[in-house]
Amino acid sequence: MNLKQLAEELGLSPTTVSRALNGYPEVSEATRLRVAEAARHYNYRPNTQAKRLATGRAMAIGHIIPLSTRHEIVNPVFADFIAGAGEVYARAGYDMVLTIVPDSDEERAYREVRSKGNVDGIIVHGPKVHDARLPLLEELGLPFVVHGRSLGADPGYSWVDVNNTRAFERATSFLLDLGHRRIALVNGIETMDFAARRRHGFERALAARGLAADPALMVAGEMTEAQGHDVMRDMLTLPDPPTAVLTASFLSAIGVRRALWERGLRMGRDVSIVTHDDELGYLRNGTDEPIFTATRSSVREAGRRCAAMLLRRIESGAGAPETDLMEATLVVGASTGPAPRRPETID
Amino acid sequence: MNLKQLAEELGLSPTTVSRALNGYPEVSEATRLRVAEAARHYNYRPNTQAKRLATGRAMAIGHIIPLSTRHEIVNPVFADFIAGAGEVYARAGYDMVLTIVPDSDEERAYREVRSKGNVDGIIVHGPKVHDARLPLLEELGLPFVVHGRSLGADPGYSWVDVNNTRAFERATSFLLDLGHRRIALVNGIETMDFAARRRHGFERALAARGLAADPALMVAGEMTEAQGHDVMRDMLTLPDPPTAVLTASFLSAIGVRRALWERGLRMGRDVSIVTHDDELGYLRNGTDEPIFTATRSSVREAGRRCAAMLLRRIESGAGAPETDLMEATLVVGASTGPAPRRPETID
DNA sequence: GTTGGCATCCAAACCGCTTTGAATGATCGG
DNA sequence: CCGATCATTCAAAGCGGTTTGGATGCCAAC
Structure with missing residues (x-):
C-alpha cells in the first residue's frame, strides 16, 4: 500500500493525505482523522527511500568503526556505546548505519559516505592523537560528533568525552x-x-x-x-x-x-x-x-549523549561546536x- | 554533482551515463571510458536514496538487536559478529542498519522494518527456544538468516549455528x-x-x-x-x-x-x-x-557466514533454506x- | 537502391514521496 | 451583495536515479 493507493481509497489527493499524516495545518480535522484511521487500517507506512529522496534527509546516522588491520580487534566498548546511541536514535526515528572499515582506507570511507548521502551525520569512534579524520570531516561539511577528543587537533569540533x-x-x-x-x-x-x-x-x-x-x-x-x-x-x-x-x-x-x-x-x-x-x-x-x-x-551514557548531541546539531543546523566532559567517579x-x-x- | 550535471558536463544524456556506469552493453567502449574518467574526476557517487527508490533495492541489511529490558545487557558476542558480517557487506556494497529494540516490542520493530522497506533482509540475533520471531518473519516475507537456531520452531528457515x-x-x-x-x-x-x-x-x-x-x-x-x-x-x-x-x-x-x-x-x-x-x-x-x-x-566467522548466506538468498531470490552447522573444536x-x-x- | 540489422544514444516515464502554486467554496466585513 | 479572506483541497513539479521504447546513423545484404 503506497500513498497514491491510500489516497485513491480515501477519494483524496496524495497531497492531502501526505499533509494529514505529517501534521500540516491546512487539513481539516475531520479528514485528518479519516486519513489516520485508514492509514492504520491498511497498515500504511511511507516508503523510507521515497521519503528520504523527497526530503533530502537520510534520517540515519553513520558510525564508522575503524578496525585495526594489525590487531583485528573490535573495541569491546563498542557494543555498549551503540546500545546507548541506538536508544536515542530509535526514539527520534533515525536509523543507525554501521560501516566497518579497515583503518587503512578510512578516508575513502568517509568521502564515500559523504557523497552517497545516506546519512545525515556521523559519530567518530576511537579518535587518535592528531587525528586526521577531524579536518577531513570538517572539509566534507558533514555534521559529526566525536566520542572522545583529539589532542593536537583544531578544537573546532563537537565531542563527548570522559575526563x-x-x-x-x-x-x-x-x-x-x-x-x-x-x-x-x-x-x-x-x-x-x-x-x-x-x-x-x-x-x-x-x-x-x-x-x-x-x-x-x-x-x-x-x-x-x-x-x-x-x-x-x-x-x-x-x-x-x-x-x-x-x-x-x-x-x-x-x-x-x-x-x-x-x-x-x-x-x-x-x-x-x-x-x-x-x-x-x-x-x-x-x-x-x-x-x-x-x-x-x-560508556552507554556517553553513547546516549553523543547521539543526542549529533541529532541536536543536525536539526538545528550546526552552529558553534558543543562539548561535554563527563567526570568519572x-x-x-x-x-x-x-x-x-x-x-x-x-x- | 549529480547524474544530470555529470551528463551535461559530458554532453551526454543521463540515460547513457547511467548505463555506462552500471556496465550495460548498449554503450560504446569509448564513451564508457570517457564517462568513467569524468565520474572519477568529479568524484561522482550516485545518490543512495535515489538509487534505492529507482531500483527498489535498499542495498542494506538490517540487524535487530534485542535488548533485554530486564537485564539491559548487550550480548558481548555482538561486536565481533558485527565485525565479521560488516566485512562481507562492505565488499558487496551493502549497508548495515542496526536497530536496538527492547524485547518488549520486537514484533512491532520487525513489522516496521518490513513496511518501511529500508532493508533487503534481516539477520536474527539471539534466537530463543520456540522463538516467535521466526514465524513472524516468515509471514512478513522478508528474507532472513538466523544466527543460531530455534528448538521447536518450524524448521523451514535458514541459519548458521555452532553445534x-x-x-x-x-x-x-x-x-x-x-x-x-x-x-x-x-x-x-x-x-x-x-x-x-x-x-x-x-x-x-x-x-x-x-x-x-x-x-x-x-x-x-x-x-x-x-x-x-x-x-x-x-x-x-x-x-x-x-x-x-x-x-x-x-x-x-x-x-x-x-x-x-x-x-x-x-x-x-x-x-x-x-x-x-x-x-x-x-x-x-x-x-x-x-x-x-x-x-x-x-563468532566472527559466524558473522561472515550469516552475511554471505543472506546476500546469497537475496540475490538469488530465496529458494530452499540453507543451513550451516559449524563444529566447535x-x-x-x-x-x-x-x-x-x-x-x-x-x- | 532499398531494406534490415546493429550499435549508440536519447526523451520520457517511473519509483513513492513532499511541496509549491493555484483553485475552489465558504465565511466575513462593510 | 460583493470583494476579500480563509480554510481546504488538488494538480503538477520536483528529488536523483533507472528503465522502457523509440530514434538515428551506419553498414552489410539482396
Missing part, C-alpha cells in the same frame, strides 16, 4: 595517599587519545608529589586479559616491583589479577589495582561491593589497600 | 574421561536456544555413562564474570562440591576462576574448567597455550586435569 586526565590523576593520587610509590601504568595504545590523556594524568599526579614515572612501570598495548597478565607477570620479576597498578581497562585488570594469583600474591594487600571501568553491561564491576577500585564512567573496591611495608623499610 | 549440543557433549565426555564425576554446568539463560542445546549435550554425555545430572550443579543465568564467581562460590560450600565446571562463556569462566582462587584452590588441579570460547577479539584465550580448555568457535588448555582423588577414596 581521562583527571580520572587517572585522581586514581594515582589515591594510590599515593595509600603510601604507594612504585605504581605501574598498564595503558591502552598511546596513539589513542584517551590513552595519551590517561598517561598524562598519571604523570601529573606523580609530578605533583615530586615523583617521576619509572619507564619500566609504564606499558601501553592492546587492552586484553592477556596483556594485563603478561605485563604484570614480567613486572613482578623486576628487582623493585610495583606495589600498585593502574590499568586502562577492566579486562587488563583481570589479567593483572591472574598474574598476582599465580605468584601467590593477594590483590589489595600485596599489590593494589585500580582500573578504569566503562560499566559495560557484560563486565560489571561486582554486584554490591566493587571488585576493583575504579574510575567509573558509563572514583569508586573504592576490594582491590586497593595501603602500600605493604617492605622489610627493609621498617623504621 | 552446541555436540560441543558440550564432547567437553563433558572429556571431563568424564579425566575421571570427573561431579561436573557443574554454568549455563546461559536456558530460554535461549544455544543454552538449551548446551545443557542437552551436557546431559547426554552424562547419560551415555549412566550418570544423571545433579540439579544442584546446574545453574543458568546471565553470563558474566560475577555470575561465574557467585555460582562457583556457592557450589564450593556444598557437601559434595564439583571437581569440574563447564561454563558457557569465557567471562563466566573467569568468574569461576576467581572463586577458586579465593578459596585457595588451583584451577586444573583442584577443580577443572572447560569453557566455551567465541574467540572474541578482546577476549583471547591466551596467546600460545590456551588458558582454559575450551570448545572453540569463532575442543582445545586443551591449562585449566583441566585429572579429577583429584578425594581423601576418603584413596584405595
Whole structure:
C-alpha cells in the first residue's frame, strides 16, 4: 500500500493525505482523522527511500568503526556505546548505519559516505592523537560528533568525552595517599587519545608529589586479559616491583589479577589495582561491593549523549561546536589497600 | 554533482551515463571510458536514496538487536559478529542498519522494518527456544538468516549455528574421561536456544555413562564474570562440591576462576574448567597455550557466514533454506586435569 | 537502391514521496 | 451583495536515479 493507493481509497489527493499524516495545518480535522484511521487500517507506512529522496534527509546516522588491520580487534566498548546511541536514535526515528572499515582506507570511507548521502551525520569512534579524520570531516561539511577528543587537533569540533586526565590523576593520587610509590601504568595504545590523556594524568599526579614515572612501570598495548597478565607477570620479576597498578581497562585488570594469583600474591594487600571501568553491561564491576577500585564512567551514557548531541546539531543546523566532559567517579573496591611495608623499610 | 550535471558536463544524456556506469552493453567502449574518467574526476557517487527508490533495492541489511529490558545487557558476542558480517557487506556494497529494540516490542520493530522497506533482509540475533520471531518473519516475507537456531520452531528457515549440543557433549565426555564425576554446568539463560542445546549435550554425555545430572550443579543465568564467581562460590560450600565446571562463556569462566582462587584452590588441579570460547577479539584465550580448555568457535566467522548466506538468498531470490552447522573444536588448555582423588577414596 | 540489422544514444516515464502554486467554496466585513 | 479572506483541497513539479521504447546513423545484404 503506497500513498497514491491510500489516497485513491480515501477519494483524496496524495497531497492531502501526505499533509494529514505529517501534521500540516491546512487539513481539516475531520479528514485528518479519516486519513489516520485508514492509514492504520491498511497498515500504511511511507516508503523510507521515497521519503528520504523527497526530503533530502537520510534520517540515519553513520558510525564508522575503524578496525585495526594489525590487531583485528573490535573495541569491546563498542557494543555498549551503540546500545546507548541506538536508544536515542530509535526514539527520534533515525536509523543507525554501521560501516566497518579497515583503518587503512578510512578516508575513502568517509568521502564515500559523504557523497552517497545516506546519512545525515556521523559519530567518530576511537579518535587518535592528531587525528586526521577531524579536518577531513570538517572539509566534507558533514555534521559529526566525536566520542572522545583529539589532542593536537583544531578544537573546532563537537565531542563527548570522559575526563581521562583527571580520572587517572585522581586514581594515582589515591594510590599515593595509600603510601604507594612504585605504581605501574598498564595503558591502552598511546596513539589513542584517551590513552595519551590517561598517561598524562598519571604523570601529573606523580609530578605533583615530586615523583617521576619509572619507564619500566609504564606499558601501553592492546587492552586484553592477556596483556594485563603478561605485563604484570614480567613486572613482578623486576628487582623493585610495583606495589600498585593502574590499568586502562577492566579486562587488563583481570589479567593483572591472574598474574598476582599465580605468584601467590593477594590483590589489595600485596599489590593494589585500580582500573578504569566503562560499566559495560557484560563486565560489571561486582554486584554490591566493587571488585576493583575504579574510575567509573558509563560508556552507554556517553553513547546516549553523543547521539543526542549529533541529532541536536543536525536539526538545528550546526552552529558553534558543543562539548561535554563527563567526570568519572572514583569508586573504592576490594582491590586497593595501603602500600605493604617492605622489610627493609621498617623504621 | 549529480547524474544530470555529470551528463551535461559530458554532453551526454543521463540515460547513457547511467548505463555506462552500471556496465550495460548498449554503450560504446569509448564513451564508457570517457564517462568513467569524468565520474572519477568529479568524484561522482550516485545518490543512495535515489538509487534505492529507482531500483527498489535498499542495498542494506538490517540487524535487530534485542535488548533485554530486564537485564539491559548487550550480548558481548555482538561486536565481533558485527565485525565479521560488516566485512562481507562492505565488499558487496551493502549497508548495515542496526536497530536496538527492547524485547518488549520486537514484533512491532520487525513489522516496521518490513513496511518501511529500508532493508533487503534481516539477520536474527539471539534466537530463543520456540522463538516467535521466526514465524513472524516468515509471514512478513522478508528474507532472513538466523544466527543460531530455534528448538521447536518450524524448521523451514535458514541459519548458521555452532553445534552446541555436540560441543558440550564432547567437553563433558572429556571431563568424564579425566575421571570427573561431579561436573557443574554454568549455563546461559536456558530460554535461549544455544543454552538449551548446551545443557542437552551436557546431559547426554552424562547419560551415555549412566550418570544423571545433579540439579544442584546446574545453574543458568546471565553470563558474566560475577555470575561465574557467585555460582562457583556457592557450589564450593556444598557437601559434595564439583571437581569440574563447564561454563558457557569465557567471562563466566573467569568468574569461576576467581572463586577458586579465593578459596585457595588451583584451577586444573583442584577443580577443572572447560569453557566455551567465541574467540572474541578482546577476549583471547591466551596467546600460545590456551588458558582454559575450551570448545572453540569463532563468532566472527559466524558473522561472515550469516552475511554471505543472506546476500546469497537475496540475490538469488530465496529458494530452499540453507543451513550451516559449524563444529566447535575442543582445545586443551591449562585449566583441566585429572579429577583429584578425594581423601576418603584413596584405595 | 532499398531494406534490415546493429550499435549508440536519447526523451520520457517511473519509483513513492513532499511541496509549491493555484483553485475552489465558504465565511466575513462593510 | 460583493470583494476579500480563509480554510481546504488538488494538480503538477520536483528529488536523483533507472528503465522502457523509440530514434538515428551506419553498414552489410539482396
